Amino acid sequence: MASAVMQNYRRLDLAFQRGEGPWLIAEDGRRYLDFGAGIAVTGLGHCHPHLVAALTRQAETLWHCSNLFRIPGQERLAARLAAACFADAVFFCNSGAEALEAGLKLVRKYHDDAGRPERYRVVTFAGAFHGRTLATIAAGGSANALAGFDPPVEGFDQVPFGDIEAVKAAVGPETAAILVEPVQGEGGIRVADPAFLRGLRAIADAAGLLLFFDEVQCGVGRTGRLFAHQWGGVEPDVMAVAKGLGGGFPIGACLAAGPAARTLTPGSHGTTFGGNPLAMAVGNAVLDVVLAPGFLDHVSRMGRILRDRLERLPALYPGVIAEVRGIGLMLGLKCVVENRRLVATLMEDGLLTVPASDNVVRLLPALIIDEGHVDAALEMIHRACSALAEKAA
Ligand SMILES: *Cc1c(COP(=O)(O)O)cnc(C)c1O
Numbered sequence: 083m084a085s086a087v088m089q090n091y092r093r094l095d096l097a098f099q100r101g102e103g104p105w106l107i108a109e110d111g112r113r114y115l116d117f118g119a120g121i122a123v124t125g126l127g128h129c130h131p132h133l134v135a136a137l138t139r140q141a142e143t144l145w146h147c148s149n150l151f152r153i154p155g156q157e158r159l160a161a162r163l164a165a166a167c168f169a170d171a172v173f174f175c176n177s178g179a180e181a182l183e184a185g186l187k188l189v190r191k192y193h194d195d196a197g198r199p200e201r202y203r204v205v206t207f208a209g210a211f212h213g214r215t216l217a218t219i220a221a222g223g224s225a226n227a228l229a230g231f232d233p234p235v236e237g238f239d240q241v242p243f244g245d246i247e248a249v250k251a252a253v254g255p256e257t258a259a260i261l262v263e264p265v266q267g268e269g270g271i272r273v274a275d276p277a278f279l280r281g282l283r284a285i286a287d288a289a290g291l292l293l294f295f296d297e298v299q300c301g302v303g304r305t306g307r308l309f310a311h312q313w314g315g316v317e318p319d320v321m322a323v324a325k326g327l328g329g330g331f332p333i334g335a336c337l338a339a340g341p342a343a344r345t346l347t348p349g350s351h352g353t354t355f356g357g358n359p360l361a362m363a364v365g366n367a368v369l370d371v372v373l374a375p376g377f378l379d380h381v382s383r384m385g386r387i388l389r390d391r392l393e394r395l396p397a398l399y400p401g402v403i404a405e406v407r408g409i410g411l412m413l414g415l416k417c418v419v420e421n422r423r424l425v426a427t428l429m430e431d432g433l434l435t436v437p438a439s440d441n442v443v444r445l446l447p448a449l450i451i452d453e454g455h456v457d458a459a460l461e462m463i464h465r466a467c468s469a470l471a472e473k474a475a
Contacts, residue, residue, distance in 0.1 A: 101128020104448045117447040118436040122299045125326035127448035136367035146358040155362025168317035169337035174357030178298035178324035179213025181334035185320045189259040189292050192345045201258040207243040209269030246281040259292040264310040267299035270440030271407045271414025276314030283316045294320040302326030303372040305410035306382035331364040381449045385410040388456050399467040401474045414442040419470050427466040
């Protein structure tokens with residue numbers, strides 16, 4: 083039967099009926115261990131009781147009231163985010179791309195306000211992913227994402243990820259900002275060296291640029307710190323967050339510090355749905371869990387255990403796995419075989435993972451997994467690797 087849904091995804095023929103913590107249960111009753119988490123979205127697992135309670139309580143009280151009015155849940159979530167990181171103020175929206183879009187507009191207006199309207203260009207990095215709007219596909223620079231959508235939005239200069247000299251060379255009198263993912267997700271779980279981020283901070287400071295971090299995928303506890311950049315101690319001026327912030331409810335946020343936090347003035351930017359009471363109830367509930375004492379330590383510990391065990395794979399299956407990458411529970415297996423074959427083999431056995439560029443398979447489990455889930459996943463990964471190694475031999 084032809085579907086009335088637009089065919090803009092290469093979907094797998096599998097539909098889920100419900101979720102329980104790190105498990106997804108398909109329509110036929112089969113249970114899958116979910117190490118994709120809706121692409122780093124359901125960080126607290128499916129139907130976390132604290133989130134269900136917050137959502138249903140709010141659903142019975144007030145869903146939406148528009149940003150024409152004060153929204154106390156926004157004020158609370160913004161204050162809690164600001165207290166936990168570099169930021170002074172937060173703009174709420176509904177997705178990662180919108181958070182990036184807000185940040186990109188903020189960057190232009192920041193310089194325009196300061197009498198430097200000629201500064202609008204943004205340095206970005208190969209392998210980046212920032213979303214699917216016109217501006218964010220131009221920022222990401224992927225030829226596939228841009229194909230068919232000419233002309234691209236002007237003003238992005240892409241250089242190799244990790245190449246500080248190339249950044250210096252790309253910065254000119256029209257440069258406004260540097261935009262980088264502290265850990266590239268779609269690009270293949272590539273972790274920025276802390277020294278590289280320090281170098282970007284120094285370049286931004288010397289040239290009066292804004293440093294803009296995209297933590298849409300790596301933020302909200304995924305790496306074992308609330309935000310991935312907090313491992314290296316380098317703070318941005320602007321940051322986009324989304325995916326894990328709503329635990330499955332669509333929420334995006336653009337955070338900023340200092341004068342950049344005051345750039346978006348009344349009438350300069352906005353959204354109808356962003357930060358509505360329903361979303362804010364869930365966002366605040368996510369922070370209740372992620373900021374509870376010991377939670378981020380748990381993420382780090384699970385990440386270490388999972389990673390230590392994954393590290394044995396390249397030696398055991400050299401024809402299948404080349405390398406293990408990542409930090410916390412944002413891990414990647416760089417494959418020798420085609421990554422989609424490993425994803426498919428794992429899915430057949432009941433483990434859900436996500437492919438990424440650079441022939442990587444991403445492991446992005448819920449942050450609430452325990453050692454039993456790690457054991458179960460490893461068992462399936464070993465089985466898939468031996469099956470693929472045998473086929474290759
Ligand atoms: C997913 C993602 C985005 C885009 O988020 P959407 O909610 O899909 O618009 C932007 N940046 C990064 C790093 C992402 O992983």
